Amino acid sequence: MLELQDVAVTYQNVIPALRGVSLEIPEKVVVALLGTNGAGKTTLLRAISGLLPLHRGALVGGHILFAGERLDRLSPTRIVQLGIAQVLEGRRIFDDLTVDENLHAGAITVRNPTAIRRAYDRVMSLFPVLAERRSSRAGYLSGGEQQMLAIGRALMASPRLLLLDEPSLGLAPFMVQRIRNIIAEINAEGTAVLLVEQNAQMALSVAHYGYVLETGRVVLAAPAARLLQEENIRQFYLGLREGERQLALGRLRQRQERVAERRWQS
């Protein structure tokens, strides 16, 4: 459904952020995108959703296809209308607006009132907490509730593909678990998800497939179950002491070179 081919992105014409990333998200699948800070995960989401120009970034190579259509020249409005909704890192809800107003802002591209109604009912059944607080100011919700609102707001556009940027950031462990289950539930209803996460354990437990990004390149791509068992990933992303982290990083780098070599050979 979504296909990135050799996507390269630079900021302000000089700072490279992605250096030839290829990635695929089939229909109705959860794909996890892992990587450290600065690996280019958020940049990749911006490239898909058309938010690069706002950050003075631009696609300088490759292309992005969604259901056969090239996304890289379209406006963010058009991309949302095609069926891609993004939840930004750090929730970014409109805190002076009420919960209801936030949700309706998410449906701004939808013209059909019955479609809005249906999406609204779906969000309310997914997040009963929001139903209880529909007319309170969004800024007064707890962190977890705000994350639910941010996801609900994106769902109001009834997307076929949902882009989630670090939904577990700053949440208590039980809330991370709830967000994980919500992602699984959204996916069970047929929505594909691209999940950017630092919490690899959580991401891989819900994803079907995973990619690891390192300094703007894909260094690993495998089914989630296999990544969970992968020694280097376990050491590097699932929490180890600092010395071992460095060692694991070294091994990942070696692996990256091997991937590059193989690409030359083929």
Next chain:
Amino acid sequence: MAYFLQLVFAGAAQGCIYALIGLGFSIIFKASQVINFAQGELLLVGTYVVASAVLNWHLPFLLALPLGLLVTIVIGLVFERLVLRRMIGRPPFTVLMITIGLDIILRTLVIVGWGSRTIPAATPFSVTSGFNVASVHLGSSDLWTIGVTIVLCIALYYFFRHTRYGLAMRATALDQEAALAMGIDVRNVYALAWGLAAAITTLGGVLLAIDSLAIDPNFGNAALVAFPAIILGGLDSVSGAVVGGVIIGLTSVLTAGYESRLPAVVGTGLHEVTPYLIMILILMIRPYGLFGSRKVERV
């Protein structure tokens, strides 16, 4: 007592004009964090067009007014389209400097087109018309000013609270990137803000011109008098602009009415200073204005 009430009435009317002009500033500021220094000149062009339409082309006032509004709306939209659209994501200060440029261009165009002489303003009714309630004279122009402002405030409230575009504007004002991610067309929001602001400010200018009877190329400076109003109301607050405008109008007119009874050493210009004194006082207590939010960009 009648004298006091008379002053309060006049002050309220004056305040409504400041409120209208201030609304223009705060709508643009809220949408795009830009203080539009060309606001006064939009108002100037608008009042000149209305005056010309009535005096030279002999159009009825009620046709001339929408014509004037249309011209300023078009200027606002063209400016947004040609210049501001390329500036999305740039520092607000850059855009602010460009609005100063637009201000100079518009003022020059007015002088080129109409000359620098004073011309009579378009007035739909005479200054003396109106009626008396218990020895307080309620002038037609002041009544209309107050009425128009109230109706407009209600309409704006409805627009911001209950329409798609109003919601889009409020969302964009709070978080531009999040709004873009929702598929809100931020460029349309800016265009709407500029069109709306241009129209409301021009309306304020035309009402002001009815009171002052004549206009000249410096008429746009009226926008500067509205400045303390929006600062004390809170730059990014639409209701703040209205409350601020009324406070400034009342202060200014009440001081003017009573300054002759003050010791001679105070002189006769006190009413021009009091709005700024009030502004400074309020800012000392509430640095972000009466209704302003703390995130306001300092320029």
